[in-house]
Amino acid sequence: MPVLQHFLSVKWLTAALLFSSEILSTNAVGCDSPIYCPGPLLDRIQKAKLYPDSKTFVDQPTSKPLDQVLAAFNTLSATANNDTIAQFVKENFLEAGKELVPADLPEYKDQPEFLNNIKDEILRGWAQVVHSYWKKLTRRMDESFLCAGCVTSLLDIKRPFVIPGGRFREIYYWDTYFVIEGLLLSELPGTAKNMIENFLDLVDKYGFMPNGARIYYLNRSQPPMLTQMVKIYYEKTKDMDLLRRALPTLDKEYDFWVKNHTIEIDHGKKYKLSHYNTINDQPRPESYMEDYVTVEGSTLDEEGKKGLYADLATGAESGWDYSVRWLKVYPTKNESGPAILRTLNTRQVVPTDLNAILYMNEKTLAEFHQTVQANQTGDKIQYYNKVANTRKSNILKLLWDEQDLHYYDFNATSGSVQKLFTPSNYWPFWAEIFPNGFITRPNKVMKTFSIVEQFANKFVAGIPTTEINSTLQWDFPNAWPPLQYVLMKSVISVNNHIKDTNTKQRLDKLGLTLAQRMVDAAYCGWRMTGGSIPGLLEPIPGNNDTGHMFEKFDVTRLGVAGGGGEYEVQDGFGWTNGVTLWTLNLWGDKLKYPTDCNRKVHNLKFR
């Protein structure tokens, strides 16, 4: 194991032994635990593959003080077999996720108002069931069981929160935006506020919002949606205290994105935009073996291997782990997962979604400063408007393709756009970044949305993530709820600016079709896995399950979860529930009950 030799310095362990009790309570940025971060212990245990999912071990709190655990690890012989390693884990660790316990939802009501917006009786009953899932997905941190000196990988979280579900048993960053959309409809603003305040605490402490609330996520963030969470929360509640408390922290988060994620592109002139960019040269602790096999099995030199570790972690930072969006070479034949990922080039991609999000944040922060007027000089308002304008003009210059009438990711390696269909290409429309002479020309607008129209008519469970069936989970045939939301938002946003009646009607119809597909997918997935509604919808005979909300769907087969990727499909599921409730609320008077959950697409040719 050549590359890992440099882990084996005793420095790590002695340092850990000396400062054991402080190790997890310091304010350090970056992963610095001798158990849950890359080091000899993690390497040894993860390579024994004790569990199907590498994340399990790093979520296990210790059952003994850290120094004792490390001392016991030191006595393991170099030739100890996997059974002995399993025994060591059993003797020194508790079950994964033990520090997260169910929390009450004191503000919960059975019948939030928005249910009245849903006309179909069964869809309304189902919405109430989905609404009730917040009770199942709410957690708080409880470490009272930990012995003195015992440690866990969980970061400190003061207030209750909603989790996505499944292996995602703690707080996640961009998921939470879509969860909050649902919580606000469900009349649970206190829970939304708790989640936002938990995030603000983390940003205050670490300087940025980590991917999730675990020490092993401290090397990276995720799509920066916190400002937009505050925006939708504030719009609904007008909670000025929260806005005042949040604003300096949101400024700080914005600075982090500018400082750590700016890329300069020489394209005749120099342009600055943002990219995902995680500093990292080791396997991700929660996907340790996966990354190790991918990188060490490659023919790259040492520098190339370090770069690949960074591109893997950066792919996770993008929220799209993984997709052909980040690949130099699209898989053509029957390549294995690791072989596909060896061509990652994530840091050289300038993504449409990230830049659209940061543009929205800049506009929102300017508005927030206007509202709060904390800085009487008004400098911040001007500043954010200025950076927003610059970003908008750079997006239009580099990411907009006038020939295709389409936004694309920009490839900094080739210096040109990457002509790949993905729903994230529509994110700039949600952000209201409209090219000159676009909104006033209905035929241009409809050409831009015609691919979405075609896919919405062709596929039964939403718009696919790409057109490439790569076996990666952010590709065909998977549809993801957040991306359906982005498409619906972009249709609404464009339509708000359109005057022409025919175009308006066509976009209205497209919005409704997208909404119907989202509802069909989530409903049928739930129904086919045994979902029923007391007094309204009988259980399916012979099916003793109780219905699952999947994190992703297969666009070619209704009622079926998406697949691929590095872990088993998860259910719960925070963003699916949030987007479902949001969709049902907005289109509730027109959506139809999905009568045929067995629909499939037979002809898979795209266009």
Ligand SMILES: *[C@@H]1O[C@H](CO)[C@@H](O)[C@H](O)[C@H]1NC(C)=O
């Ligand atoms: C332990 O398990 C791993 C993963 O299955 C395997 O590669 C390795 O050979 C095993 N080691 C021993 C000593 O059996």
Ligand SMILES: *[C@@H]1O[C@H](CO)[C@@H](O)[C@H](O)[C@H]1NC(C)=O
């Ligand atoms: C952000 O950049 C600073 C300065 O380069 C660096 O010290 C810090 O570790 C970076 N933060 C993250 C999370 O990568």
Ligand SMILES: *[C@@H]1O[C@H](CO)[C@@H](O)[C@H](O)[C@H]1NC(C)=O
């Ligand atoms: C974060 O990056 C640093 C620098 O590459 C590395 O030493 C550390 O192990 C990384 N942590 C994780 C959790 O990957």
Ligand SMILES: *[C@@H]1O[C@H](CO)[C@@H](O)[C@H](O)[C@H]1NC(C)=O
């Ligand atoms: C970017 O451009 C390079 C050079 O043309 C090419 O090899 C690669 O496939 C492109 N895409 C990505 C995501 O790197």
Ligand SMILES: *[C@@H]1O[C@H](CO)[C@@H](O)[C@H](O)[C@H]1NC(C)=O
């Ligand atoms: C593709 O790979 C899988 C797993 O490696 C194997 O089972 C299957 O037979 C392969 N199919 C073809 C067409 O080569």
Ligand SMILES: *[C@@H]1O[C@H](CO)[C@@H](O)[C@H](O)[C@H]1NC(C)=O
């Ligand atoms: C107002 O903004 C300026 C420029 O950003 C800054 O120097 C100053 O400290 C701010 N004042 C307050 C009260 O935040």
Ligand SMILES: *[C@@H]1O[C@H](CO)[C@@H](O)[C@H](O)[C@H]1NC(C)=O
């Ligand atoms: C995608 O490709 C896999 C093989 O890699 C195949 O089993 C599957 O049927 C394909 N899915 C679709 C929808 O074409």
Ligand SMILES: *[C@@H]1O[C@H](CO)[C@@H](O)[C@H](O)[C@H]1NC(C)=O
């Ligand atoms: C549900 O049915 C399956 C087989 O149909 C059976 O294995 C399982 O034990 C049943 N579960 C319950 C809780 O009854």
